[in-house]
Amino acid sequence: MLRLSALALRRTLPAWLLLGFGALLLLAARGSAGPPLLEADESARACLRALARQNVWSVLLVLAPLLFLQAARLGTPAAKAWLAPAPARPAVLALVLALGCSLACLAVTTLAALVSEAALASTIATAPAWRRAGELESPPAVLLDTAPSLRWSAPRCAPGRRLRLWTTVAPGSGPAVTARFTARAGVRASVVEQRIAGRRALELEPPLAEDGALELELERIGSGALLVLPPHALELLEPVASERLTALALGTRAFLFLTTGCALALGLARRMRASLAAATVLALALLSWSTTGAGGFVPGGDFPRAWQELGAGLVPTPAPPWSLAGALVLAALGLALQAPPSMGKELPA
């Protein structure tokens, strides 16, 4: 059975695919190593490292359809005809083949994680990395000349957390304006002031509030464009131990997504052509990415959100626990499709 798993691993991830994947990973890692055009602050450097990580991980997403196709080819009746005399039950054979596919997915995910982190080995920041902890209420508004400030309350934050407020300027009202964001807790206050010329975030660490809520204020300083506070503008960030947790967060999602997709493709290939099985799995993945709420339980379904968080220079939140349960259910479905004896006319590979 171990040899059959190894065979499934080699068939799912043949040498040509592994070599091509490795070459593309190295090119993606090397392509993101240029010095910045302008001096960058820590937040901008975090965004650049995020871009380098995205470049490497995107190679894995490009590889996904090929992995599904290879797994599907493994599950066609023609490809498994030589296993018919084997004494093992079909369910066990399907499980062993799926295990080989899973090992291939683990190998490519680990390789992508290693290359992405190795490429950034010399540029990792000593400053803390941040993760999105949630969203706080903020009233959408436009700050006019007659009402240049806006106040609202927010629940107090745990020590070490930061507030990030997204602002922008009204189109056609001028090129830029100065904005000041203040968080008060009793007599203590934290303030940040910046020039806003487009979508831009104002970040501050709020003062510790022993009891009661935080008083927040956004002001438009001086003349200039109209300042806009869009909906869902206030985010709460929490520090994380290391930026390298990005590899874990993305790797978990990628592994669950690839493994589940391969198991489903393996199962579907018993009923349809391998290319159709791979395309069906890919279509289901795209559907889950575009469906609100699917990310909670479909493995890799919240990949776009994690990708967006990474693009903003944050460490993505860990994969939701329910996605593991979803992965097990979908993989079991793939095995169930693959396991029963074939009925009727078998399709060619």
Added chain:
Amino acid sequence: MSAWSRSLAWAAVVALALASLAWPPPRASAPAPLLLLGPFAELCAEVQWLRFQAAQRRGEEARALELAESALALDPRASEGWQALAAHLVFDLASREREPDLARRRAAFQAGLAVLARGAERSARPQELELFRGLVLVAKAQHDPELDPRGAPALLRAAAEAFERAAELGDERAAELAAQVRAEAARDE
């Protein structure tokens, strides 16, 4: 045709074929990713420019600049790309309204000029970039002369030099502009 002349013709064909193998046409030097992407490099560059625009809209400046750099690495011959990045640096990031701090404005302005200089070396139409450089310098001499510590005359002199280079490279409009801007610089001094 005699057997001799037929043999001679065949010999000439073989000699020409061997000559083309021995002295292949010169290939433009390109980084490995560019050679690998081959005919798709321009398409990939277009995608990177779309991502540049999206990052700009989201306010992710560092990311936008990096994406523009990668687009230019993929397709360095398109002068429009060099102009787009330089325009973003000198007109958006180095604008007085957007960036009140002079040191940061100067840094963005110098970065924009450096992009144009690199573009003039690698682009297929360097005269366009020299002309654009001259126009940028004239605009800044009019609206933000503090960008050069020596003021507007220095910016105008640099603009005249850029126009002259553009004229040498074959731009018909640039010679006239160079004379006009030199006269303006002399008046300011």
